[in-house]
Amino acid sequence: MALPKIFQNLQLPVIAAPMFILSGKEMVIEQCKAGIVGSFPALNARGEGEFEKWLQEITEELDKYNQANPDSPAAPFAVNQIVFKSNARLYEDMELCVKYKVPIIITSLGANEDVNSAAHSYGGIVMHDVINQRFARKAIEKGADGLIAVAAGAGGHAGALSPFAIIQETREWFDGPLALSGCIASGDSVLAAQAMGADFGYIGSAFIATKEANAAQEYKQMVVDCDAKDIIYSDYFTGVSGNYLSPSIEAAGMDPANLPKGDIAAMQKLTDQGSDAKAWKDIWGCGQGIGAIDEIQTVSERVAQLKSEYSEAKRRIIG
Numbered sequence: 001m002a003l004p005k006i007f008q009n010l011q012l013p014v015i016a017a018p019m020f021i022l023s024g025k026e027m028v029i030e031q032c033k034a035g036i037v038g039s040f041p042a043l044n045a046r047g048e049g050e051f052e053k054w055l056q057e058i059t060e061e062l063d064k065y066n067q068a069n070p071d072s073p074a075a076p077f078a079v080n081q082i083v084f085k086s087n088a089r090l091y092e093d094m095e096l097c098v099k100y101k102v103p104i105i106i107t108s109l110g111a112n113e114d115v116n117s118a119a120h121s122y123g124g125i126v127m128h129d130v131i132n133q134r135f136a137r138k139a140i141e142k143g144a145d146g147l148i149a150v151a152a153g154a155g156g157h158a159g160a161l162s163p164f165a166i167i168q169e170t171r172e173w174f175d176g177p178l179a180l181s182g183c184i185a186s187g188d189s190v191l192a193a194q195a196m197g198a199d200f201g202y203i204g205s206a207f208i209a210t211k212e213a214n215a216a217q218e219y220k221q222m223v224v225d226c227d228a229k230d231i232i233y234s235d236y237f238t239g240v241s242g243n244y245l246s247p248s249i250e251a252a253g254m255d256p257a258n259l260p261k262g263d264i265a266a267m268q269k270l271t272d273q274g275s276d277a278k279a280w281k282d283i284w285g286c287g288q289g290i291g292a293i294d295e296i297q298t299v300s301e302r303v304a305q306l307k308s309e310y311s312e313a314k315r316r317i318i319g
């Protein structure tokens with residue numbers, strides 16, 4: 001199945017993952033200008049009217065860039081919507097996505113037919129992130145256009161399946177747009193994802209260590225300094241299993257090797273114990289692929305490096 005035309009301006013088959021707190025409008029704009037899909041969670045835009053301001057600025061800036069660069073226009077951008085009953089903003093935010101014709105909607109924590117229909121009303125598409133086939137089939141049945149297979153090793157909330165398994169099983173029944181998330185931080189990994197059957201690499205953690213990321217300098221440097229051995233998989237902090245940087249857990253006064261089983265009230269327990277550490281803000285999410293990250297760069301520089309690695313990998317394998 002041919003990919004939707006919405007992806008035709010990509011210079012590299014990559015979708016930048018929407019990272020809670022970390023992905024802002026500046027990062028998205030630079031990702032799109034560099035030729036990959038830029039994205040951000042709608043909930044990152046806080047405050048009255050802030051989400052619309054972000055959409056307006058991103059849309060206007062990319063339109064301006066496209067007019068100045070008709071031969072190499074920017075890639076499309078995406079907004080991540082948390083489809084969960086606790087997200088009171090969902091429908092209000094989707095109305096703005098319709099108003100600004102957001103090209104791609106990335107849905108998480110639940111498939112929603114109304115959200116899918118809203119995106120389709122103006123020609124947008126929906127990519128839904130999943131950790132297994134049950135959720136994948138449900139998402140497509142409810143009208144999602146594509147899937148993001150979140151495999152073991154992905155940053156933040158992550159699945160437990162091997163990327164080989166989840167891509168193989170998905171491709172047995174689904175031939176639409178498919179991205180792979182999990183340990184992808186180099187151009188070689190993007191090519192490997194395609195070799196397995198994915199259309200795109202889905203990259204988050206590599207962009208934490210960029211100048212445009214809305215992260216503390218210590219967080220960015222920790223990504224540079226750490227590698228796979230420093231990633232802890234735990235459900236303690238949010239009640240949902242995810243990958244976190246071990247040094248950030250230690251800094252919050254906990255032993256990464258002895259975290260108890262979590263539940264939805266886990267962070268309240270930390271507060272009761274005298275800790276003010278919070279998931280994402282203080283306990284830093286990150287994927288296992290960061291061994292490939294050895295410096296803090298601009299988004300443009302990181303994408304340029306990914307492009308170079310991808311081209312070299314293709315030359316080495318294909319000739």
